[in-house]
Amino acid sequence: MKVTVxxxxxxxxxxxRGEADSADDPLLAGLVGRVDLARVPPPGRIPDQFVYDISIDGRSASVGEAQLTGPLRELVHHVLGPGG
Known part of the structure; x- marks a missing residue:
């Protein structure tokens, strides 16, 4: 699965921006299996926060930094790399 953040x-x-393919990355494949984009809360209205637009094989969601937790946080940081 293609993942874009x-x-x-x-x-x-x-x-x-970062892109990765779970077919080439077993760790990413495991993270994708633990993320449900349909359950991602919308970004809150917090000044100067980062907002992450996440797409997994055509399914997408936007999430604010304050709501970025658990496997979703791991997936974002894995795709964006250090400092992401």
């Missing part, structure tokens, strides 16, 4: 917002408004 785009981080935007924050104080400086700099966008970061």
């Amino acid at each position: 785009v981080r935007s917002g924050g104080f400086a408004g700099i966008e970061r």
Whole structure:
């Protein structure tokens, strides 16, 4: 499965993007299996927070940094890499 993560917002408004394929990455495949994008809460209205747009094989969701927890957080940081 193709996974795309785009981080935007924050104080400086700099966008970061990452893409990965779970077919080539067993750790990512495990994380994808633990994430349900349909249950992701919408981003809250918090000034200067990062917002993550996550797409997994055509299914997508946006989540605010404050709501980014558990397997979803692990998946985002895995795809974006260090500093993501």
